[in-house]
Amino acid sequence: xxxRIFVLILAVAALxxxxxxxxxxxxxxGTVTTKEPIKIGAVLSVTGxxxxxxxxxxxxxxxxxxxxxxxxxxxxxxxxxxIEDDESDASKAVAALNKLLKVDxxxxxxxxxxxxxxxxxxxxxxxxxxxxxxxVAGNQVTKDDxxxxxxxxxxxxYVFKKAIDYLSQTVKVKNLAILHDSNAYxxxxxxxxxxxxxxxxxxxxxxxxxxxxxxxxxxxxxxxKGANPDCxxxxxxxxxxxxxxxxxxQLGMTMPVLGSQGIANAKFIELAGAAANGVVFxxxxxxxxxxxxxSNPQKxxxxxxxxxxxxKYKAAPNSFAGHAWDAFHILVKAIETVGPDKAKIRGQIxxxxxxxxxxxxxxxxxxxxxxLDREDLVIIKIENGKWVLGSQ
Amino acid sequence: MLLSxxxxxxxxxxxxxxxxxxxALGFTxxxxxxxxINFAQGEFVVIGGMAAYTFYVTAHLPLPVALLAAILxxxxxxxxxxxxxxxxxxxxxxxxxxxxxxxxxxxxxTGAMLIWGKEAMTxxxxxxxxxxxxxxxxxxxxxxxxxxxxxxxxxxxQLFFRLTVTGKAMLAASMNPEAARLMGIRSERMVMYSFxxxxxxxxxxxxxxxxxxxxxxxxxxxxxxxxxxAAILGGLTNPLGAVLGGLSLGVIESVxxxxxxxxxxxxxxLIVLLMVLLIKPSGVFGKIGTRRHAR
Numbered sequence: 129x130x131x132r133i134f135v136l137i138l139a140v141a142a143l144x145x146x147x148x149x150x151x152x153x154x155x156x157x158g159t160v161t162t163k164e165p166i167k168i169g170a171v172l173s174v175t176g177x178x179x180x181x182x183x184x185x186x187x188x189x190x191x192x193x194x195x196x197x198x199x200x201x202x203x204x205x206x207x208x209x210x211i212e213d214d215e216s217d218a219s220k221a222v223a224a225l226n227k228l229l230k231v232d233x234x235x236x237x238x239x240x241x242x243x244x245x246x247x248x249x250x251x252x253x254x255x256x257x258x259x260x261x262x263x264v265a266g267n268q269v270t271k272d273d274x275x276x277x278x279x280x281x282x283x284x285x286y287v288f289k290k291a292i293d294y295l296s297q298t299v300k301v302k303n304l305a306i307l308h309d310s311n312a313y314x315x316x317x318x319x320x321x322x323x324x325x326x327x328x329x330x331x332x333x334x335x336x337x338x339x340x341x342x343x344x345x346x347x348x349x350x351x352x353k354g355a356n357p358d359c360x361x362x363x364x365x366x367x368x369x370x371x372x373x374x375x376x377x378q379l380g381m382t383m384p385v386l387g388s389q390g391i392a393n394a395k396f397i398e399l400a401g402a403a404a405n406g407v408v409f410x411x412x413x414x415x416x417x418x419x420x421x422x423s424n425p426q427k428x429x430x431x432x433x434x435x436x437x438x439x440k441y442k443a444a445p446n447s448f449a450g451h452a453w454d455a456f457h458i459l460v461k462a463i464e465t466v467g468p469d470k471a472k473i474r475g476q477i478x479x480x481x482x483x484x485x486x487x488x489x490x491x492x493x494x495x496x497x498x499x500l501d502r503e504d505l506v507i508i509k510i511e512n513g514k515w516v517l518g519s520q
Numbered sequence: 521m522l523l524s525x526x527x528x529x530x531x532x533x534x535x536x537x538x539x540x541x542x543x544a545l546g547f548t549x550x551x552x553x554x555x556x557i558n559f560a561q562g563e564f565v566v567i568g569g570m571a572a573y574t575f576y577v578t579a580h581l582p583l584p585v586a587l588l589a590a591i592l593x594x595x596x597x598x599x600x601x602x603x604x605x606x607x608x609x610x611x612x613x614x615x616x617x618x619x620x621x622x623x624x625x626x627x628x629x630t631g632a633m634l635i636w637g638k639e640a641m642t643x644x645x646x647x648x649x650x651x652x653x654x655x656x657x658x659x660x661x662x663x664x665x666x667x668x669x670x671x672x673x674x675x676x677x678q679l680f681f682r683l684t685v686t687g688k689a690m691l692a693a694s695m696n697p698e699a700a701r702l703m704g705i706r707s708e709r710m711v712m713y714s715f716x717x718x719x720x721x722x723x724x725x726x727x728x729x730x731x732x733x734x735x736x737x738x739x740x741x742x743x744x745x746x747x748x749x750a751a752i753l754g755g756l757t758n759p760l761g762a763v764l765g766g767l768s769l770g771v772i773e774s775v776x777x778x779x780x781x782x783x784x785x786x787x788x789x790l791i792v793l794l795m796v797l798l799i800k801p802s803g804v805f806g807k808i809g810t811r812r813h814a815r
Binding site: 379 | 525528529532533535536539633638639640641642644649651658660729732733734736738739741742743773774777778782783785786
């Protein structure tokens with residue numbers, strides 16, 4: 129018996145050695161130049177509920193780091209990017225982050241994909257004094273104690289202001305109804321929409337919620353139909369909003385529908401079919417590259433990104449891919465200027481102004497870690513199963 | 521207005537309830553043959569829907585062919601599941617078998633993610649998506665189809681178990697495998713049949729609801745829970761009970777959510793389930809199940 133345990137320990141030790149050996153090998157082959165590689169970590173939701181978002185972000189980062197290293201890295205030093213999957217789960221995000229900080233010893237973190245994992249990681253990167261660039265919209269991310277955290281996605285507060293501005297000024301609705309997911313994203317969004325809409329003089333006549341796994345929302349829509357609103361805001365991520373617009377068609381509801389960035393993907397159009405037509409949502413220019421005016425400084429950046437991404441992955445990038453592109457390049461630019469020092473990188477990101485990215489033109493400052501504003505958003509409309517510019 | 525609203529809640533409830541019923545039928549079949557809950561049932565449903573998507577959208581087969589092909593694939597999956605997982609565990613306790621089905625569900629879910637990716641998918645409506653109007657409330661042809669197919673299947677099952685030799689043999693093998701074996705019935709083969717049937721039923725549910733429900737690799741858990749609740753409500757052993765359980769669950773959920781608050785929609789189903797388990801653990805329609813207690 130004892131002998132068997134000994135053999136087992138030996139086997140495990142041998143395996144561990146073999147794995148360690150492999151690792152040492154890969155980092156060696158990854159080193160093209162003699163310079164010490166610069167280590168960056170990313171915690172993304174590659175699987176789980178947010179997989180469609182995290183997947184696009186992962187692909188973007190892999191593509192960009194490849195391109196950067198082929199072009200000589202950062203001043204001759206290759207960038208070693210380690211991507212960890214948090215499976216859309218906050219506790220796994222924390223474990224992955226600790227691994228990146230303690231084992232891989234990265235100088236900066238990109239991620240997370242969702243607000244919940246990001247909020248779980250935020251106090252840790254602050255404690256470890258490591259700069260973090262989040263790819264999420266949740267407004268709490270840059271609300272309190274944001275010294276070490278930045279974001280590239282559009283802060284949802286601006287997104288709501290843009291959306292409600294559009295509804296009241298352009299569509300000229302007099303009231304609205306909300307149908308939202310009961311998860312943190314949907315509930316947080318609905319609360320914020322209510323606050324902003326009420327402040328802007330738009331009464332909410334009905335609020336209904338659904339579970340993320342719902343397969344039918346006819347019941348909720350019937351109640352909303354009874355309240356007879358001028359327009360409906362559907363706040364949630366795929367696939368339920370697609371179910372909702374199909375259910376609306378069934379119930380004969382024809383009011384304008386405004387959705388979240390959660391439907392800013394080709395999948396929504398595929399799932400909802402003809403029912404998707406007419407739906408509008410706020411998002412960045414990246415979704416309508418052909419409609420960008422030539423005078424817009426973002427045009428060359430977005431065109432280049434869309435071309436690269438489409439060539440490599442045979443599909444156009446979504447907004448989330450754009451968030452990852454911006455985070456990566458803002459970080460690389462900061463490291464280029466100050467070198468791989470955590471505190472200096474943080475300070476340099478904070479000084480980043482007029483950075484022309486995919487999501488907009490970033491203006492960070494000591495008091496603004498959002499970088500973007502509502503001017504960086506447009507209203508996108510679905511017409512004949514395609515995205516077109518609805519309103520600027 | 522209120523009347524047509526309530527009517528809409530009821531119609532929606534019946535339409536959704538039929539989906540739950542269709543999924544619940546698969547649970548009762550396996551429970552009857554092996555006295556276990558098959559937690560991979562939801563995955564059979566999802567794989568049915570997604571396989572149909574592949575055959576129809578990717579392979580461009582005509583819709584009926586694609587649907588049948590998907591049902592066939594999932595049926596074979598059910599047979600493989602029984603042969604490679606359940607049969608080797610024939611002497612194991614029920615709890616081990618149930619854990620094996622949980623393992624299978626994780627395996628299938630992950631497999632589906634690797635094969636079909638992480639995005640949701642849907643199928644076109646079989647008979648168009650123009651809703652029918654019933655006194656101000658609407659119902660889709662697809663929903664009527666689901667209700668109809670559920671009824672056809674439950675009647676078919678009753679006839680099969682009562683009138684055919686195989687059906688009677690399956691019933692006998694489930695009531696008392698040893699005695700059935702003494703009578704010359706190959707009990708193990710009957711268990712395999714019931715897994716095949718139940719997988720096929722799951723796939724029928726999957727392809728029928730795919731036009732209404734967006735399916736992704738992870739949808740099985742939620743669909744499985746609803747079907748399981750419906751089966752429990754109906755008493756687990758009785759297919760007719762499962763159908764009634766599914767329909768009542770759908771209606772209670774929809775009317776409750778509509779008249780009280782949509783915040784409680786998911787809670788209502790679970791509260792009903794808990795109450796049934798507390799007050800009448802054999803299920804509201806579970807009388808027929810008592811006959812097996814003789815065993």
